[in-house]
Amino acid sequence: MTSPSNQSRAWVEIDLPAIDRNVGRIKQALPRHVRYVAVVKADAYGHGMPEVARRLLQAGVDAFAVANVAEAIRLREVGHEGDTLLLSPTLPDEVARAAENGFDLTINSLEEAKAFAAWGAAHGRKVRVHVKVDTGMGRAGVWHERAHAVFAEVLASPGLEWRGVYTHFSDADADAVYTAQQRRIFLDLLEAIPAAVRAKLLIHADNSAGLESFSAASPFNAVRIGLMQYGLPPSAGSFLASLKPDPVLSFHARVVLVKDLPKGTAVSYNRTKTLGRDSRVAVVAVGYGDGVPTAASNRGFFLVRGHRCPILGRVTMDQTVIDVTDVPAAAVGDVATILGAQGADRITVAEFCAWSDCIPWEALCTLTQRVQRVYRTDRT
Ligand SMILES: Cc1ncc(COP(=O)(O)O)c(C=O)c1O
Incomplete structure:
Protein backbone atom coordinates (compact mmCIF):
# COMPACT_ATOMS: atom_id res chain seq x y z
CA MET A 1 0.00 0.00 0.00
CA THR A 2 1.75 3.13 -1.15
CA SER A 3 0.64 6.72 -1.23
CA PRO A 4 -0.60 7.54 -4.75
CA SER A 5 1.54 10.66 -4.92
CA ASN A 6 3.81 12.65 -2.67
CA GLN A 7 0.97 15.08 -2.08
CA SER A 8 -1.61 12.58 -0.89
CA ARG A 9 -2.42 12.68 2.79
CA ALA A 10 -5.76 10.84 2.62
CA TRP A 11 -7.12 8.86 -0.30
CA VAL A 12 -9.44 6.05 -1.26
CA GLU A 13 -8.40 3.39 -3.70
CA ILE A 14 -11.15 2.11 -5.96
CA ASP A 15 -10.57 -1.29 -7.49
CA LEU A 16 -12.38 -1.09 -10.83
CA PRO A 17 -11.77 -4.73 -11.82
CA ALA A 18 -13.55 -5.71 -8.58
CA ILE A 19 -16.62 -3.86 -9.89
CA ASP A 20 -16.42 -5.95 -13.08
CA ARG A 21 -16.31 -9.13 -11.06
CA ASN A 22 -19.19 -8.10 -8.80
CA VAL A 23 -21.41 -7.12 -11.71
CA GLY A 24 -20.52 -10.38 -13.46
CA ARG A 25 -21.53 -12.45 -10.44
CA ILE A 26 -24.78 -10.57 -9.93
CA LYS A 27 -25.71 -10.85 -13.60
CA GLN A 28 -24.96 -14.54 -13.57
CA ALA A 29 -27.25 -15.04 -10.58
CA LEU A 30 -30.14 -13.16 -12.19
CA PRO A 31 -32.40 -14.77 -14.76
CA ARG A 32 -31.56 -13.51 -18.26
CA HIS A 33 -34.72 -11.44 -18.66
CA VAL A 34 -34.09 -9.42 -15.48
CA ARG A 35 -32.57 -6.02 -16.25
CA TYR A 36 -29.78 -4.68 -14.07
CA VAL A 37 -30.40 -1.07 -13.10
CA ALA A 38 -27.19 0.19 -11.47
CA VAL A 39 -27.72 2.74 -8.71
CA VAL A 40 -25.06 5.44 -8.96
CA LYS A 41 -26.58 8.29 -6.97
CA ALA A 42 -24.53 10.32 -4.47
CA ASP A 43 -21.47 10.22 -6.72
CA ALA A 44 -21.76 6.45 -7.09
CA TYR A 45 -21.93 6.02 -3.32
CA GLY A 46 -18.84 8.18 -2.90
CA HIS A 47 -16.74 6.19 -5.38
CA GLY A 48 -16.86 8.84 -8.12
CA MET A 49 -19.67 8.76 -10.64
CA PRO A 50 -17.84 9.17 -13.97
CA GLU A 51 -15.23 6.47 -13.51
CA VAL A 52 -17.63 4.03 -11.88
CA ALA A 53 -20.46 4.61 -14.36
CA ARG A 54 -18.12 4.00 -17.30
CA ARG A 55 -16.91 0.81 -15.70
CA LEU A 56 -20.41 -0.40 -14.90
CA LEU A 57 -21.43 0.15 -18.50
CA GLN A 58 -18.44 -1.84 -19.73
CA ALA A 59 -19.38 -4.56 -17.26
CA GLY A 60 -22.79 -4.81 -18.89
CA VAL A 61 -25.37 -3.11 -16.69
CA GLN A 229 -21.83 -3.86 -6.86
CA TYR A 230 -19.61 -1.73 -4.58
CA GLY A 231 -18.51 -4.90 -2.82
CA LEU A 232 -20.74 -5.06 0.21
CA PRO A 233 -22.38 -8.41 0.84
CA PRO A 234 -26.16 -8.67 0.76
CA SER A 235 -28.08 -9.65 3.86
CA ALA A 236 -28.34 -13.30 4.82
CA GLY A 237 -31.96 -13.56 3.66
CA SER A 238 -31.29 -12.39 0.11
CA PHE A 239 -31.36 -14.87 -2.74
CA LEU A 240 -28.04 -13.30 -3.67
CA ALA A 241 -26.66 -14.14 -0.20
CA SER A 242 -24.37 -16.87 -1.48
CA LEU A 243 -22.56 -14.39 -3.73
CA LYS A 244 -19.38 -13.01 -2.23
CA PRO A 245 -18.72 -9.62 -3.78
CA ASP A 246 -15.13 -8.41 -3.78
CA PRO A 247 -14.39 -5.27 -1.77
CA VAL A 248 -14.04 -2.27 -4.09
CA LEU A 249 -13.03 0.65 -1.90
CA SER A 250 -10.25 1.05 0.63
CA PHE A 251 -9.46 4.20 2.62
CA HIS A 252 -5.99 5.29 3.70
CA ALA A 253 -4.11 8.25 5.16
CA ARG A 254 -0.56 8.97 6.13
CA VAL A 255 1.06 9.21 9.51
CA VAL A 256 2.32 12.78 9.85
CA LEU A 257 3.80 12.69 13.36
CA VAL A 258 5.03 10.06 15.82
CA LYS A 259 5.82 10.93 19.42
CA ASP A 260 6.13 9.50 22.91
CA LEU A 261 3.76 10.64 25.64
CA PRO A 262 3.89 9.77 29.33
CA LYS A 263 1.27 7.75 31.18
CA GLY A 264 -1.53 10.02 32.41
CA THR A 265 -1.49 12.36 29.37
CA ALA A 266 -4.94 13.33 28.09
CA VAL A 267 -5.33 12.98 24.32
CA SER A 268 -7.29 15.24 21.96
CA TYR A 269 -10.29 17.54 22.49
CA ASN A 270 -12.21 17.39 25.74
CA ARG A 271 -9.70 14.90 27.19
CA THR A 272 -11.90 11.85 26.64
CA LYS A 273 -8.86 9.53 26.81
CA THR A 274 -6.08 9.42 29.38
CA LEU A 275 -3.11 7.24 28.55
CA GLY A 276 -2.86 4.24 30.89
CA ARG A 277 0.81 3.64 30.06
CA ASP A 278 3.80 5.43 28.62
CA SER A 279 2.81 5.42 24.96
CA ARG A 280 3.98 6.06 21.44
CA VAL A 281 1.26 7.77 19.48
CA ALA A 282 0.91 8.55 15.79
CA VAL A 283 -1.01 11.47 14.37
CA VAL A 284 -2.77 10.45 11.14
CA ALA A 285 -3.81 13.04 8.55
CA VAL A 286 -7.47 12.13 8.50
CA GLY A 287 -10.52 13.21 10.50
CA TYR A 288 -14.20 13.95 10.28
CA GLY A 289 -13.40 16.45 7.52
CA ASP A 290 -12.54 13.40 5.43
CA GLY A 291 -15.17 10.90 6.54
CA VAL A 292 -14.05 9.41 9.86
CA PRO A 293 -17.00 10.13 12.20
CA THR A 294 -16.39 11.37 15.72
CA ALA A 295 -18.43 8.37 16.87
CA ALA A 296 -15.32 6.28 16.15
CA SER A 297 -13.42 8.20 18.86
CA ASN A 298 -11.94 5.79 21.42
CA ARG A 299 -13.69 2.90 19.60
CA GLY A 300 -12.21 2.40 16.15
CA PHE A 301 -8.88 1.13 14.88
CA PHE A 302 -6.56 1.94 11.97
CA LEU A 303 -4.06 -0.52 10.53
CA VAL A 304 -0.39 0.52 10.54
CA ARG A 305 2.30 -1.90 9.36
CA GLY A 306 -0.37 -4.60 9.48
CA HIS A 307 -1.25 -4.00 13.17
CA ARG A 308 -4.54 -2.78 14.62
CA CYS A 309 -3.91 0.52 16.36
CA PRO A 310 -6.71 1.94 18.55
CA ILE A 311 -7.97 5.47 18.05
CA LEU A 312 -7.09 7.57 21.09
CA GLY A 313 -9.47 10.33 22.13
CA ARG A 314 -11.68 12.41 19.91
CA VAL A 315 -11.41 12.22 16.12
CA THR A 316 -10.82 15.81 15.00
CA MET A 317 -11.45 17.57 11.72
CA ASP A 318 -8.08 16.89 10.08
CA GLN A 319 -6.22 14.57 12.42
CA THR A 320 -6.73 11.41 14.43
CA VAL A 321 -4.37 10.11 17.11
CA ILE A 322 -3.72 6.37 17.32
CA ASP A 323 -1.72 4.20 19.69
CA VAL A 324 1.39 2.73 18.02
CA THR A 325 3.16 1.67 21.21
CA ASP A 326 3.03 -1.94 20.02
CA VAL A 327 4.30 -1.01 16.55
CA PRO A 328 7.75 0.35 17.43
CA ALA A 329 8.78 0.78 13.79
CA ALA A 330 5.86 3.13 13.04
CA ALA A 331 7.21 6.25 11.36
CA VAL A 332 6.19 9.47 9.69
CA GLY A 333 4.98 8.73 6.17
CA ASP A 334 3.54 5.31 7.03
CA VAL A 335 0.18 4.44 5.53
CA ALA A 336 -2.66 4.05 8.01
CA THR A 337 -5.58 2.04 6.63
CA ILE A 338 -8.99 3.09 7.84
CA LEU A 339 -10.99 0.72 5.65
CA GLY A 340 -9.61 -2.25 3.78
CA ALA A 341 -6.66 -4.63 4.00
CA GLN A 342 -3.12 -4.17 5.20
CA GLY A 343 -0.86 -7.17 5.72
CA ALA A 344 -2.99 -10.10 6.82
CA ASP A 345 -5.64 -7.96 8.46
CA ARG A 346 -8.64 -6.10 7.04
CA ILE A 347 -10.98 -3.50 8.47
CA THR A 348 -14.38 -4.20 6.97
CA VAL A 349 -17.10 -1.67 6.28
CA ALA A 350 -19.24 -3.53 8.83
CA GLU A 351 -16.62 -3.01 11.56
CA PHE A 352 -16.12 0.62 10.61
CA CYS A 353 -19.88 1.15 10.80
CA ALA A 354 -20.14 -0.53 14.19
CA TRP A 355 -17.48 1.83 15.59
CA SER A 356 -18.97 4.82 13.83
CA ASP A 357 -22.68 4.32 14.55
CA CYS A 358 -23.50 4.50 10.86
CA ILE A 359 -24.82 2.32 8.05
CA PRO A 360 -22.70 1.14 5.10
CA TRP A 361 -24.33 3.51 2.59
CA GLU A 362 -23.57 6.41 4.91
CA ALA A 363 -19.95 5.36 5.51
CA LEU A 364 -19.30 5.43 1.75
CA CYS A 365 -21.33 8.55 0.90
CA THR A 366 -19.75 10.69 3.62
CA LEU A 367 -16.21 10.37 2.30
CA THR A 368 -15.54 13.98 1.47
CA GLN A 369 -14.12 15.63 -1.61
CA ARG A 370 -10.83 16.27 0.21
CA VAL A 371 -10.11 12.56 0.01
CA GLN A 372 -8.39 11.85 -3.29
CA ARG A 373 -9.99 9.10 -5.40
CA VAL A 374 -7.40 6.79 -6.91
CA TYR A 375 -8.63 4.29 -9.52
CA ARG A 376 -6.93 0.95 -9.97
CA THR A 377 -7.54 -0.45 -13.41
CA ASP A 378 -5.20 -3.43 -13.34
CA ARG A 379 -6.49 -6.92 -12.66
CA THR A 380 -5.82 -8.33 -9.20
C1 LIG B 1 -35.17 3.59 -4.44
C2 LIG B 1 -33.87 2.84 -4.30
N1 LIG B 1 -33.68 1.71 -5.00
C3 LIG B 1 -32.53 1.00 -4.91
C4 LIG B 1 -31.52 1.40 -4.07
C5 LIG B 1 -30.25 0.58 -4.01
O1 LIG B 1 -30.15 -0.08 -2.77
P1 LIG B 1 -28.85 -0.90 -2.36
O2 LIG B 1 -27.73 0.06 -2.29
O3 LIG B 1 -29.20 -1.44 -1.01
O4 LIG B 1 -28.66 -1.96 -3.36
C6 LIG B 1 -31.67 2.55 -3.30
C7 LIG B 1 -30.61 2.97 -2.39
O5 LIG B 1 -30.67 3.82 -1.58
C8 LIG B 1 -32.88 3.30 -3.42
O6 LIG B 1 -33.09 4.42 -2.72
Whole structure:
Protein backbone atom coordinates (compact mmCIF):
# COMPACT_ATOMS: atom_id res chain seq x y z
CA MET A 1 0.00 0.00 0.00
CA THR A 2 1.75 3.13 -1.15
CA SER A 3 0.64 6.72 -1.23
CA PRO A 4 -0.60 7.54 -4.75
CA SER A 5 1.54 10.66 -4.92
CA ASN A 6 3.81 12.65 -2.67
CA GLN A 7 0.97 15.08 -2.08
CA SER A 8 -1.61 12.58 -0.89
CA ARG A 9 -2.42 12.68 2.79
CA ALA A 10 -5.76 10.84 2.62
CA TRP A 11 -7.12 8.86 -0.30
CA VAL A 12 -9.44 6.05 -1.26
CA GLU A 13 -8.40 3.39 -3.70
CA ILE A 14 -11.15 2.11 -5.96
CA ASP A 15 -10.57 -1.29 -7.49
CA LEU A 16 -12.38 -1.09 -10.83
CA PRO A 17 -11.77 -4.73 -11.82
CA ALA A 18 -13.55 -5.71 -8.58
CA ILE A 19 -16.62 -3.86 -9.89
CA ASP A 20 -16.42 -5.95 -13.08
CA ARG A 21 -16.31 -9.13 -11.06
CA ASN A 22 -19.19 -8.10 -8.80
CA VAL A 23 -21.41 -7.12 -11.71
CA GLY A 24 -20.52 -10.38 -13.46
CA ARG A 25 -21.53 -12.45 -10.44
CA ILE A 26 -24.78 -10.57 -9.93
CA LYS A 27 -25.71 -10.85 -13.60
CA GLN A 28 -24.96 -14.54 -13.57
CA ALA A 29 -27.25 -15.04 -10.58
CA LEU A 30 -30.14 -13.16 -12.19
CA PRO A 31 -32.40 -14.77 -14.76
CA ARG A 32 -31.56 -13.51 -18.26
CA HIS A 33 -34.72 -11.44 -18.66
CA VAL A 34 -34.09 -9.42 -15.48
CA ARG A 35 -32.57 -6.02 -16.25
CA TYR A 36 -29.78 -4.68 -14.07
CA VAL A 37 -30.40 -1.07 -13.10
CA ALA A 38 -27.19 0.19 -11.47
CA VAL A 39 -27.72 2.74 -8.71
CA VAL A 40 -25.06 5.44 -8.96
CA LYS A 41 -26.58 8.29 -6.97
CA ALA A 42 -24.53 10.32 -4.47
CA ASP A 43 -21.47 10.22 -6.72
CA ALA A 44 -21.76 6.45 -7.09
CA TYR A 45 -21.93 6.02 -3.32
CA GLY A 46 -18.84 8.18 -2.90
CA HIS A 47 -16.74 6.19 -5.38
CA GLY A 48 -16.86 8.84 -8.12
CA MET A 49 -19.67 8.76 -10.64
CA PRO A 50 -17.84 9.17 -13.97
CA GLU A 51 -15.23 6.47 -13.51
CA VAL A 52 -17.63 4.03 -11.88
CA ALA A 53 -20.46 4.61 -14.36
CA ARG A 54 -18.12 4.00 -17.30
CA ARG A 55 -16.91 0.81 -15.70
CA LEU A 56 -20.41 -0.40 -14.90
CA LEU A 57 -21.43 0.15 -18.50
CA GLN A 58 -18.44 -1.84 -19.73
CA ALA A 59 -19.38 -4.56 -17.26
CA GLY A 60 -22.79 -4.81 -18.89
CA VAL A 61 -25.37 -3.11 -16.69
CA ASP A 62 -28.56 -2.21 -18.54
CA ALA A 63 -29.53 1.18 -17.09
CA PHE A 64 -28.77 3.64 -14.33
CA ALA A 65 -30.75 5.07 -11.44
CA VAL A 66 -29.82 8.35 -9.78
CA ALA A 67 -31.51 10.62 -7.27
CA ASN A 68 -32.13 13.69 -9.40
CA VAL A 69 -31.77 15.51 -12.70
CA ALA A 70 -28.36 17.03 -11.89
CA GLU A 71 -26.91 13.57 -11.31
CA ALA A 72 -28.54 12.28 -14.49
CA ILE A 73 -26.96 15.07 -16.51
CA ARG A 74 -23.54 14.10 -15.16
CA LEU A 75 -24.19 10.65 -16.61
CA ARG A 76 -24.89 12.20 -20.00
CA GLU A 77 -21.57 14.02 -19.69
CA VAL A 78 -19.74 10.71 -19.36
CA GLY A 79 -21.39 9.56 -22.55
CA HIS A 80 -24.30 7.53 -21.24
CA GLU A 81 -27.23 8.10 -23.61
CA GLY A 82 -29.27 5.14 -22.38
CA ASP A 83 -32.00 4.72 -19.78
CA THR A 84 -31.64 6.81 -16.63
CA LEU A 85 -34.24 6.71 -13.90
CA LEU A 86 -34.66 9.60 -11.46
CA LEU A 87 -35.56 7.95 -8.16
CA SER A 88 -36.58 11.05 -6.18
CA PRO A 89 -39.55 13.33 -6.84
CA THR A 90 -38.83 15.93 -9.54
CA LEU A 91 -39.43 19.57 -8.63
CA PRO A 92 -41.78 21.53 -10.94
CA ASP A 93 -38.90 23.70 -12.13
CA GLU A 94 -36.81 20.61 -12.97
CA VAL A 95 -39.40 18.91 -15.18
CA ALA A 96 -38.38 20.59 -18.45
CA ARG A 97 -34.70 19.74 -18.03
CA ALA A 98 -35.49 16.16 -17.07
CA ALA A 99 -38.01 15.60 -19.87
CA GLU A 100 -35.95 17.30 -22.58
CA ASN A 101 -33.00 15.05 -21.73
CA GLY A 102 -35.17 11.97 -22.07
CA PHE A 103 -34.73 10.81 -18.49
CA ASP A 104 -37.28 8.51 -16.85
CA LEU A 105 -39.13 10.53 -14.22
CA THR A 106 -40.72 8.92 -11.19
CA ILE A 107 -44.36 9.74 -10.55
CA ASN A 108 -45.10 9.93 -6.82
CA SER A 109 -48.56 11.54 -6.82
CA LEU A 110 -51.55 12.34 -8.98
CA GLU A 111 -50.40 15.97 -9.07
CA GLU A 112 -47.04 14.93 -10.51
CA ALA A 113 -48.74 12.70 -13.09
CA LYS A 114 -50.88 15.63 -14.22
CA ALA A 115 -47.97 18.07 -14.28
CA PHE A 116 -45.71 15.76 -16.30
CA ALA A 117 -48.58 14.96 -18.69
CA ALA A 118 -49.31 18.67 -19.15
CA TRP A 119 -45.66 19.38 -19.95
CA GLY A 120 -45.63 16.55 -22.49
CA ALA A 121 -48.86 17.74 -24.14
CA ALA A 122 -47.69 21.37 -24.25
CA HIS A 123 -44.39 20.42 -25.89
CA GLY A 124 -45.67 17.70 -28.20
CA ARG A 125 -43.49 15.14 -26.43
CA LYS A 126 -43.98 12.05 -24.38
CA VAL A 127 -42.47 12.28 -20.91
CA ARG A 128 -41.03 8.90 -19.93
CA VAL A 129 -42.31 7.83 -16.52
CA HIS A 130 -42.21 5.11 -13.91
CA VAL A 131 -44.96 5.09 -11.27
CA LYS A 132 -43.62 4.52 -7.78
CA VAL A 133 -45.98 2.93 -5.26
CA ASP A 134 -45.54 3.41 -1.52
CA THR A 135 -46.33 -0.04 -0.12
CA GLY A 136 -45.12 0.75 3.38
CA MET A 137 -41.86 2.72 3.12
CA GLY A 138 -43.63 5.96 4.00
CA ARG A 139 -41.29 8.08 1.86
CA ALA A 140 -41.51 8.63 -1.90
CA GLY A 141 -44.21 7.05 -4.07
CA VAL A 142 -47.96 7.29 -4.24
CA TRP A 143 -49.65 5.60 -1.28
CA HIS A 144 -50.86 2.23 -2.58
CA GLU A 145 -54.50 2.89 -1.77
CA ARG A 146 -54.37 5.90 -4.13
CA ALA A 147 -52.34 4.24 -6.87
CA HIS A 148 -55.32 3.28 -9.07
CA ALA A 149 -56.07 6.93 -9.80
CA VAL A 150 -52.47 7.50 -10.86
CA PHE A 151 -52.49 4.42 -13.09
CA ALA A 152 -55.69 5.71 -14.75
CA GLU A 153 -54.20 9.17 -15.26
CA VAL A 154 -51.04 7.78 -16.85
CA LEU A 155 -53.04 5.47 -19.12
CA ALA A 156 -55.22 8.38 -20.27
CA SER A 157 -52.39 10.88 -20.87
CA PRO A 158 -50.98 11.17 -24.40
CA GLY A 159 -48.16 13.32 -22.96
CA LEU A 160 -46.76 10.37 -20.99
CA GLU A 161 -44.91 7.23 -21.99
CA TRP A 162 -45.44 4.67 -19.22
CA ARG A 163 -42.23 2.71 -18.93
CA GLY A 164 -42.17 1.24 -15.46
CA VAL A 165 -43.77 0.67 -12.09
CA TYR A 166 -41.94 0.04 -8.85
CA THR A 167 -41.88 0.05 -5.09
CA HIS A 168 -39.15 0.21 -2.48
CA PHE A 169 -38.76 -1.97 0.59
CA SER A 170 -38.04 -0.36 3.93
CA ASP A 171 -36.72 -3.41 5.76
CA ALA A 172 -35.54 -5.89 3.14
CA ASP A 173 -32.29 -6.52 5.00
CA ALA A 174 -33.98 -7.25 8.32
CA ASP A 175 -37.67 -8.18 8.16
CA ALA A 176 -38.70 -10.80 5.62
CA VAL A 177 -42.30 -10.78 6.84
CA TYR A 178 -42.78 -7.04 6.39
CA THR A 179 -41.03 -7.21 3.02
CA ALA A 180 -43.34 -10.03 1.89
CA GLN A 181 -46.30 -7.89 2.94
CA GLN A 182 -45.02 -4.93 0.88
CA ARG A 183 -44.39 -7.24 -2.05
CA ARG A 184 -47.91 -8.68 -1.85
CA ILE A 185 -49.51 -5.22 -1.83
CA PHE A 186 -47.46 -4.31 -4.89
CA LEU A 187 -48.20 -7.53 -6.76
CA ASP A 188 -51.93 -7.17 -6.07
CA LEU A 189 -51.84 -3.64 -7.42
CA LEU A 190 -50.18 -4.77 -10.63
CA GLU A 191 -53.39 -6.65 -11.42
CA ALA A 192 -55.09 -3.28 -11.88
CA ILE A 193 -52.88 -2.53 -14.89
CA PRO A 194 -54.21 -3.91 -18.19
CA ALA A 195 -52.18 -7.00 -19.12
CA ALA A 196 -51.10 -5.60 -22.49
CA VAL A 197 -49.71 -2.47 -20.82
CA ARG A 198 -48.15 -4.39 -17.95
CA ALA A 199 -46.32 -6.65 -20.38
CA LYS A 200 -44.33 -3.67 -21.63
CA LEU A 201 -43.43 -2.21 -18.23
CA LEU A 202 -40.26 -2.52 -16.25
CA ILE A 203 -41.47 -3.93 -12.93
CA HIS A 204 -39.03 -3.64 -10.07
CA ALA A 205 -38.70 -3.64 -6.30
CA ASP A 206 -35.55 -5.41 -5.17
CA ASN A 207 -32.28 -3.76 -4.22
CA SER A 208 -29.11 -5.54 -3.05
CA ALA A 209 -30.99 -6.99 -0.11
CA GLY A 210 -33.52 -8.51 -2.53
CA LEU A 211 -35.30 -11.54 -1.20
CA GLU A 212 -37.09 -12.46 -4.42
CA SER A 213 -35.95 -15.57 -6.26
CA PHE A 214 -37.30 -14.40 -9.64
CA SER A 215 -39.09 -17.56 -10.66
CA ALA A 216 -40.36 -17.72 -14.23
CA ALA A 217 -43.81 -16.79 -12.91
CA SER A 218 -42.56 -13.63 -11.23
CA PRO A 219 -43.64 -10.40 -12.91
CA PHE A 220 -40.46 -8.65 -11.73
CA ASN A 221 -38.12 -7.99 -14.61
CA ALA A 222 -35.58 -5.54 -13.15
CA VAL A 223 -33.50 -4.98 -10.01
CA ARG A 224 -31.96 -1.79 -8.67
CA ILE A 225 -28.51 -2.69 -7.39
CA GLY A 226 -26.31 -0.36 -5.37
CA LEU A 227 -24.41 -1.63 -2.37
CA MET A 228 -23.51 -5.05 -3.69
CA GLN A 229 -21.83 -3.86 -6.86
CA TYR A 230 -19.61 -1.73 -4.58
CA GLY A 231 -18.51 -4.90 -2.82
CA LEU A 232 -20.74 -5.06 0.21
CA PRO A 233 -22.38 -8.41 0.84
CA PRO A 234 -26.16 -8.67 0.76
CA SER A 235 -28.08 -9.65 3.86
CA ALA A 236 -28.34 -13.30 4.82
CA GLY A 237 -31.96 -13.56 3.66
CA SER A 238 -31.29 -12.39 0.11
CA PHE A 239 -31.36 -14.87 -2.74
CA LEU A 240 -28.04 -13.30 -3.67
CA ALA A 241 -26.66 -14.14 -0.20
CA SER A 242 -24.37 -16.87 -1.48
CA LEU A 243 -22.56 -14.39 -3.73
CA LYS A 244 -19.38 -13.01 -2.23
CA PRO A 245 -18.72 -9.62 -3.78
CA ASP A 246 -15.13 -8.41 -3.78
CA PRO A 247 -14.39 -5.27 -1.77
CA VAL A 248 -14.04 -2.27 -4.09
CA LEU A 249 -13.03 0.65 -1.90
CA SER A 250 -10.25 1.05 0.63
CA PHE A 251 -9.46 4.20 2.62
CA HIS A 252 -5.99 5.29 3.70
CA ALA A 253 -4.11 8.25 5.16
CA ARG A 254 -0.56 8.97 6.13
CA VAL A 255 1.06 9.21 9.51
CA VAL A 256 2.32 12.78 9.85
CA LEU A 257 3.80 12.69 13.36
CA VAL A 258 5.03 10.06 15.82
CA LYS A 259 5.82 10.93 19.42
CA ASP A 260 6.13 9.50 22.91
CA LEU A 261 3.76 10.64 25.64
CA PRO A 262 3.89 9.77 29.33
CA LYS A 263 1.27 7.75 31.18
CA GLY A 264 -1.53 10.02 32.41
CA THR A 265 -1.49 12.36 29.37
CA ALA A 266 -4.94 13.33 28.09
CA VAL A 267 -5.33 12.98 24.32
CA SER A 268 -7.29 15.24 21.96
CA TYR A 269 -10.29 17.54 22.49
CA ASN A 270 -12.21 17.39 25.74
CA ARG A 271 -9.70 14.90 27.19
CA THR A 272 -11.90 11.85 26.64
CA LYS A 273 -8.86 9.53 26.81
CA THR A 274 -6.08 9.42 29.38
CA LEU A 275 -3.11 7.24 28.55
CA GLY A 276 -2.86 4.24 30.89
CA ARG A 277 0.81 3.64 30.06
CA ASP A 278 3.80 5.43 28.62
CA SER A 279 2.81 5.42 24.96
CA ARG A 280 3.98 6.06 21.44
CA VAL A 281 1.26 7.77 19.48
CA ALA A 282 0.91 8.55 15.79
CA VAL A 283 -1.01 11.47 14.37
CA VAL A 284 -2.77 10.45 11.14
CA ALA A 285 -3.81 13.04 8.55
CA VAL A 286 -7.47 12.13 8.50
CA GLY A 287 -10.52 13.21 10.50
CA TYR A 288 -14.20 13.95 10.28
CA GLY A 289 -13.40 16.45 7.52
CA ASP A 290 -12.54 13.40 5.43
CA GLY A 291 -15.17 10.90 6.54
CA VAL A 292 -14.05 9.41 9.86
CA PRO A 293 -17.00 10.13 12.20
CA THR A 294 -16.39 11.37 15.72
CA ALA A 295 -18.43 8.37 16.87
CA ALA A 296 -15.32 6.28 16.15
CA SER A 297 -13.42 8.20 18.86
CA ASN A 298 -11.94 5.79 21.42
CA ARG A 299 -13.69 2.90 19.60
CA GLY A 300 -12.21 2.40 16.15
CA PHE A 301 -8.88 1.13 14.88
CA PHE A 302 -6.56 1.94 11.97
CA LEU A 303 -4.06 -0.52 10.53
CA VAL A 304 -0.39 0.52 10.54
CA ARG A 305 2.30 -1.90 9.36
CA GLY A 306 -0.37 -4.60 9.48
CA HIS A 307 -1.25 -4.00 13.17
CA ARG A 308 -4.54 -2.78 14.62
CA CYS A 309 -3.91 0.52 16.36
CA PRO A 310 -6.71 1.94 18.55
CA ILE A 311 -7.97 5.47 18.05
CA LEU A 312 -7.09 7.57 21.09
CA GLY A 313 -9.47 10.33 22.13
CA ARG A 314 -11.68 12.41 19.91
CA VAL A 315 -11.41 12.22 16.12
CA THR A 316 -10.82 15.81 15.00
CA MET A 317 -11.45 17.57 11.72
CA ASP A 318 -8.08 16.89 10.08
CA GLN A 319 -6.22 14.57 12.42
CA THR A 320 -6.73 11.41 14.43
CA VAL A 321 -4.37 10.11 17.11
CA ILE A 322 -3.72 6.37 17.32
CA ASP A 323 -1.72 4.20 19.69
CA VAL A 324 1.39 2.73 18.02
CA THR A 325 3.16 1.67 21.21
CA ASP A 326 3.03 -1.94 20.02
CA VAL A 327 4.30 -1.01 16.55
CA PRO A 328 7.75 0.35 17.43
CA ALA A 329 8.78 0.78 13.79
CA ALA A 330 5.86 3.13 13.04
CA ALA A 331 7.21 6.25 11.36
CA VAL A 332 6.19 9.47 9.69
CA GLY A 333 4.98 8.73 6.17
CA ASP A 334 3.54 5.31 7.03
CA VAL A 335 0.18 4.44 5.53
CA ALA A 336 -2.66 4.05 8.01
CA THR A 337 -5.58 2.04 6.63
CA ILE A 338 -8.99 3.09 7.84
CA LEU A 339 -10.99 0.72 5.65
CA GLY A 340 -9.61 -2.25 3.78
CA ALA A 341 -6.66 -4.63 4.00
CA GLN A 342 -3.12 -4.17 5.20
CA GLY A 343 -0.86 -7.17 5.72
CA ALA A 344 -2.99 -10.10 6.82
CA ASP A 345 -5.64 -7.96 8.46
CA ARG A 346 -8.64 -6.10 7.04
CA ILE A 347 -10.98 -3.50 8.47
CA THR A 348 -14.38 -4.20 6.97
CA VAL A 349 -17.10 -1.67 6.28
CA ALA A 350 -19.24 -3.53 8.83
CA GLU A 351 -16.62 -3.01 11.56
CA PHE A 352 -16.12 0.62 10.61
CA CYS A 353 -19.88 1.15 10.80
CA ALA A 354 -20.14 -0.53 14.19
CA TRP A 355 -17.48 1.83 15.59
CA SER A 356 -18.97 4.82 13.83
CA ASP A 357 -22.68 4.32 14.55
CA CYS A 358 -23.50 4.50 10.86
CA ILE A 359 -24.82 2.32 8.05
CA PRO A 360 -22.70 1.14 5.10
CA TRP A 361 -24.33 3.51 2.59
CA GLU A 362 -23.57 6.41 4.91
CA ALA A 363 -19.95 5.36 5.51
CA LEU A 364 -19.30 5.43 1.75
CA CYS A 365 -21.33 8.55 0.90
CA THR A 366 -19.75 10.69 3.62
CA LEU A 367 -16.21 10.37 2.30
CA THR A 368 -15.54 13.98 1.47
CA GLN A 369 -14.12 15.63 -1.61
CA ARG A 370 -10.83 16.27 0.21
CA VAL A 371 -10.11 12.56 0.01
CA GLN A 372 -8.39 11.85 -3.29
CA ARG A 373 -9.99 9.10 -5.40
CA VAL A 374 -7.40 6.79 -6.91
CA TYR A 375 -8.63 4.29 -9.52
CA ARG A 376 -6.93 0.95 -9.97
CA THR A 377 -7.54 -0.45 -13.41
CA ASP A 378 -5.20 -3.43 -13.34
CA ARG A 379 -6.49 -6.92 -12.66
CA THR A 380 -5.82 -8.33 -9.20
C1 LIG B 1 -35.17 3.59 -4.44
C2 LIG B 1 -33.87 2.84 -4.30
N1 LIG B 1 -33.68 1.71 -5.00
C3 LIG B 1 -32.53 1.00 -4.91
C4 LIG B 1 -31.52 1.40 -4.07
C5 LIG B 1 -30.25 0.58 -4.01
O1 LIG B 1 -30.15 -0.08 -2.77
P1 LIG B 1 -28.85 -0.90 -2.36
O2 LIG B 1 -27.73 0.06 -2.29
O3 LIG B 1 -29.20 -1.44 -1.01
O4 LIG B 1 -28.66 -1.96 -3.36
C6 LIG B 1 -31.67 2.55 -3.30
C7 LIG B 1 -30.61 2.97 -2.39
O5 LIG B 1 -30.67 3.82 -1.58
C8 LIG B 1 -32.88 3.30 -3.42
O6 LIG B 1 -33.09 4.42 -2.72
